[in-house]
Amino acid sequence: MKLVKLVALTLSLTLMMVGFAYAGKDLDAVKKKGFLQAGVNGGVFGFGMPDEKGVWRGLDVDTARAIAAAIFGDADKIKYTPLTAQQRFTALQSGEIDVLTRNATRTLTRETQLGLNFVTVNYYDGQGFMVPKKLGIKSAKELDGATVCVLPGTTTEQNAADYFRNNNMKMNPVVIESTSELAKTFFAGRCDVLTSDASQLAGTRAIAPNPKDYEILPEIISKEPLAPAVRQGDDNFRDVVDFSVMAMINAEELGITSKNVDQMLKSKDPVIKRFLGVIPGNGKALGLDERWAYNIIKQVGNYGEVFERNVGVNTTLGLKRGLNALWTHGGLMYSVPFK
Amino acid sequence: MPQKTEPVQSAAIPFWRDEAKRAIVFQIVALLLVAGAGYYLYSNTQENLARQSIATGFSFFDKEASFEIGESLIKYSAEDTYFRALLVGALNTVKVSFIGIVLTIILGTIVGIARLSSNWLMAKLSAGYIELMQNIPVLLQLFFWYAIFYEAFPSPRQALNPITGLFFSNRGMIFAIPKAHPAHAVMGWALLIVLVTGWFLNRWGHRRLDRTGQPFPALRITFALAVGVPLLIWLAYGAPTAMDIPVLRGFNFRGGITISPEFSALLLGLVLYTSAFVAEVVRAGIQSVGKGQIEAAMAIGLHPGQVLQRVILPQALRVIIPPLTSQLLNLIKNSSLAIAIGYADFVAVTNTMINQTGQAIEGVTLIMLLFLFFSLSTSLFMNWYNKKMALVER
Numbered sequence: 258m259k260l261v262k263l264v265a266l267t268l269s270l271t272l273m274m275v276g277f278a279y280a281g282k283d284l285d286a287v288k289k290k291g292f293l294q295a296g297v298n299g300g301v302f303g304f305g306m307p308d309e310k311g312v313w314r315g316l317d318v319d320t321a322r323a324i325a326a327a328i329f330g331d332a333d334k335i336k337y338t339p340l341t342a343q344q345r346f347t348a349l350q351s352g353e354i355d356v357l358t359r360n361a362t363r364t365l366t367r368e369t370q371l372g373l374n375f376v377t378v379n380y381y382d383g384q385g386f387m388v389p390k391k392l393g394i395k396s397a398k399e400l401d402g403a404t405v406c407v408l409p410g411t412t413t414e415q416n417a418a419d420y421f422r423n424n425n426m427k428m429n430p431v432v433i434e435s436t437s438e439l440a441k442t443f444f445a446g447r448c449d450v451l452t453s454d455a456s457q458l459a460g461t462r463a464i465a466p467n468p469k470d471y472e473i474l475p476e477i478i479s480k481e482p483l484a485p486a487v488r489q490g491d492d493n494f495r496d497v498v499d500f501s502v503m504a505m506i507n508a509e510e511l512g513i514t515s516k517n518v519d520q521m522l523k524s525k526d527p528v529i530k531r532f533l534g535v536i537p538g539n540g541k542a543l544g545l546d547e548r549w550a551y552n553i554i555k556q557v558g559n560y561g562e563v564f565e566r567n568v569g570v571n572t573t574l575g576l577k578r579g580l581n582a583l584w585t586h587g588g589l590m591y592s593v594p595f596k
Numbered sequence: 597m598p599q600k601t602e603p604v605q606s607a608a609i610p611f612w613r614d615e616a617k618r619a620i621v622f623q624i625v626a627l628l629l630v631a632g633a634g635y636y637l638y639s640n641t642q643e644n645l646a647r648q649s650i651a652t653g654f655s656f657f658d659k660e661a662s663f664e665i666g667e668s669l670i671k672y673s674a675e676d677t678y679f680r681a682l683l684v685g686a687l688n689t690v691k692v693s694f695i696g697i698v699l700t701i702i703l704g705t706i707v708g709i710a711r712l713s714s715n716w717l718m719a720k721l722s723a724g725y726i727e728l729m730q731n732i733p734v735l736l737q738l739f740f741w742y743a744i745f746y747e748a749f750p751s752p753r754q755a756l757n758p759i760t761g762l763f764f765s766n767r768g769m770i771f772a773i774p775k776a777h778p779a780h781a782v783m784g785w786a787l788l789i790v791l792v793t794g795w796f797l798n799r800w801g802h803r804r805l806d807r808t809g810q811p812f813p814a815l816r817i818t819f820a821l822a823v824g825v826p827l828l829i830w831l832a833y834g835a836p837t838a839m840d841i842p843v844l845r846g847f848n849f850r851g852g853i854t855i856s857p858e859f860s861a862l863l864l865g866l867v868l869y870t871s872a873f874v875a876e877v878v879r880a881g882i883q884s885v886g887k888g889q890i891e892a893a894m895a896i897g898l899h900p901g902q903v904l905q906r907v908i909l910p911q912a913l914r915v916i917i918p919p920l921t922s923q924l925l926n927l928i929k930n931s932s933l934a935i936a937i938g939y940a941d942f943v944a945v946t947n948t949m950i951n952q953t954g955q956a957i958e959g960v961t962l963i964m965l966l967f968l969f970f971s972l973s974t975s976l977f978m979n980w981y982n983k984k985m986a987l988v989e990r
Contacts, residue, residue: 370651371954418674433938
């Protein structure tokens with residue numbers, strides 16, 4: 258039972274808090290352990306979900322793999338903990354996981370009151386609404402009095418309530434803890450509308466009995482910068498996670514892919530040479546192998562590759578790059594210089 | 597020489613050899629250890645939470661909750677405080693537990709008695725019901741009933757409408773209620789007065805029976821008054837019949853009263869599951885009454901109803917109440933499974949609160965305290981009732 262797990266996590270959090278204070282050596286602990294424990298979604302197609310062979314796939318999963326590649330030089334030195342929306346922060350706080358890559362929105366409260374550190378955004382999302390086409394609704398403004406299926410324990414509940422309040426509409430929420438149970442309930446017609454992050458809506462639609470019967474409304478009612486998070490207390494580890502995400506974006510900016518990365522090692526460009534560790538310095542600064550960025554690109558790929566592989570237009574989700582395109586292509590993906 | 601061995605001897609026993617004093621010392625040490633451990637846990641948790649900049653305390657109580665709740669007994673909107681949201685959740689837990697307990701006792705008693713019936717079919721059906729319900733995990737039963745509610749019933753636009761003012765759809769059961777009228781309040785008060793009078797009447801009737809041996813039909817009189825008096829008041833007000841009939845407007849029905857599928861599924865699952873256990877408790881209680889007693893009661897000419905009421909039940913209840921209490925507590929605790937099927941009970945609301953404020957320790961503490969409170973008060977009430985029912989030796 259999920260509640261039991263939540264209680265257990267909370268109790269273990271209490272005990273952790275009692276036992277010792279962090280020495281600020283999360284990175285050392287991970288290195289010593291020999292693998293990275295990553296908290297992932299477990300039920301969202303395209304972001305974090307095991308495939309039919311039991312292999313974990315998704316944008317968030319690949320982000321976690323990139324971090325493992327940076328630390329160990331091997332993207333497979335990783336273990337996954339599937340978490341519900343409610344368990345995720347507690348699991349991170351209590352030390353059950355090292356890093357959270359589970360479509361979590363970065364907010365002020367989470368950053369401060371939860372004692373978390375979010376890093377570079379790996380997916381810019383926003384909350385939307387999905388309705389059955391047969392209702393004939395074209396805009397979220399027509400939803401007055403609707404019954405709304407909401408996943409609990411997310412900013413989603415609050416956003417939906419805010420949106421309906423702002424537009425003087427009434428809503429009648431149905432809040433169910435498990436994503437799959439909620440989706441079933443929605444497909445059976447218990448609710449008129451399902452609200453969640455647009456990417457999750459697309460993922461849910463992909464598993465509908467008949468995906469063509471559902472439509473995502475044009476209104477995006479919130480900003481949801483989804484980012485990996487770590488505990489506060491080890492700035493070095495935070496940097497490693499941060500620059501692992503950024504390395505994938507930087508590689509796309511520089512035109513380095515998993516296919517051409519070996520040739521790129523011979524590049525004359527000092528920017529690329531510094532990035533791939535041919536000119537050493539970056540690795541030492543982060544406390545990693547000089548080849549860390551090379552390992553990420555070689556084993557996981559650049560951001561564009563990861564996006565297209567998991568959620569892009571040629572996948573079931575069929576998402577366009579949109580806000581997640583490089584800044585040079587009108588998106589928001591932007592890497593700081595690697596020097 | 598004066599003899600002074602005796603007082604010297606008693607004073608000479610050191611306290612560590614004196615069993616009574618030693619016991620006191622041990623208890624003080626144990627108490628100090630527990631208190632010290634408690635203080636250590638508390639202060640260390642506080643300190644480390646502060647070090648990790650995780651907020652603590654209950655100051656979020658009066659902040660705006662800013663999320664909606666599906667169903668509520670009191671007026672609630674997203675503008676209200678977290679405290680009120682938690683109150684809504686607590687009342688929802690009370691609602692499902694209270695109605696669940698009443699229905700469980702009724703159904704459990706019926707099934708328990710039917711299990712002992714001399715009618716073969718009835719006894720076997722009850723036995724089958726008990727075996728089936730007891731042996732399927734309650735969470736699965738909840739999913740099953742919930743799926744039935746949302747899969748089997750049509751959408752609001754095609755809602756089933758068996759009689760005027762009653763609708764069945766996958767949004768729940770919606771039915772008409774009388775439009776608000778001043779007569780209703782008067783009728784309610786009159787009913788309350790009748791019930792209180794009836795209680796005193798019943799007590800007086802019992803005393804008269806003990807004193808003179810003459811029965812007094814207090815229950816029947818109370819029942820007649822309880823129906824008659826409100827009816828007369830209703831007629832006196834000119835028999836207002838205006839109804840608040842639900843109409844389909846936009847997505848959902850407006851007006852009338854809606855019983856949500858989430859509530860129905862939770863109630864049904866909890867009642868069917870727990871009543872199977874209660875039925876066995878009732879059966880055991882009845883079987884604990886000696887056969888000779890029943891035969892003796894019939895021999896002195898009591899009819900079956902009187903045998904049940906005067907001989908079997910008073911003795912069976914003593915056996916039934918303690919295990920019944922534990923089953924009722926199980927029902928209350930199981931109501932926390934509500935979150936799995938979307939009923940906004942205390943746990944569900946607290947979970948949302950935890951996620952928005954991030955204060956898991958406070959939230960889980962609140963859940964534990966509330967369930968402890970509900971369970972203890974139910975226990976207290978049942979213990980009081982148990983004492984009242986206990987055999988009074990004369």
